[in-house]
Amino acid sequence: IKFNISKIYYETYRIDKAKELLAEIAQSPDSPTILVVKSYVQLAGFEEEALMPDKAFNYYKLALNRADEIVDIAILSELYFKYALIMDDKNDIKTALDFYNRCINLGGDSKTNKFLSSAYSNIATLNLEKNDIENAMRNYKKAFEIDEQSNNLEGTYYSSSKLASILHRKNSDNAFQYFNIALDCAKKLDDIFYIISATLAIGDY
DSSP: OHHHHHHHHHHTTOHHHHHHHHHHHHHOTTSOHHHHHHHHHHHHHHHHHTTOHHHHHHHHHHHHHHHTTOOOHHHHHHHHHHHHHHHHHTTOHHHHHHHHHHHHHTOOOTTTOTTHHHHHHHHHHHHHHTTOHHHHHHHHHHHHHHHHHTTOHHHHHHHHHHHHHHHHHTTOTTHHHHHHHHHHHHHHHTOHHHHHHHHHHHHHO
């Protein structure tokens, strides 16, 4: 009940009240472990919104201390992915990759693991930074397949654009296919920037 009340506080812009209630849940010895982890993750999210990454990092660490005690894919995937993002920003690539992979290894589908395609996509980006083209393509394709199956147009646009760009550099005929998919997604999203970007990319091809 308290956790749901904290959501109401948040939705009515009473952030301090929400934080106070979540901290109470997290620190209570009577709170179920899953609520403790959820509370720390939510507190971390508040700090990220307030542009306080160090405080967010500390809350994620507290959540991770209890993560082994729960099996909820939805909350664990969020925790692992967002911790990976922070470590990515800190340029701790080894730890970031570890937690992106933990998110992926939880399995589930795009409904239970909402961060699955993003984890693959972010690993692919790290692969590209190391000029590991083959693994980058493999991971972007994984992200593309998940997003296409779940009809996530934003994700499909992003991964198809990345695949098209890589294949274009490799002089592959398959690039055109992904350029067209990206343009189709852009039109369905009715995003002018995406449409112009995809159109220009096809023109360059």
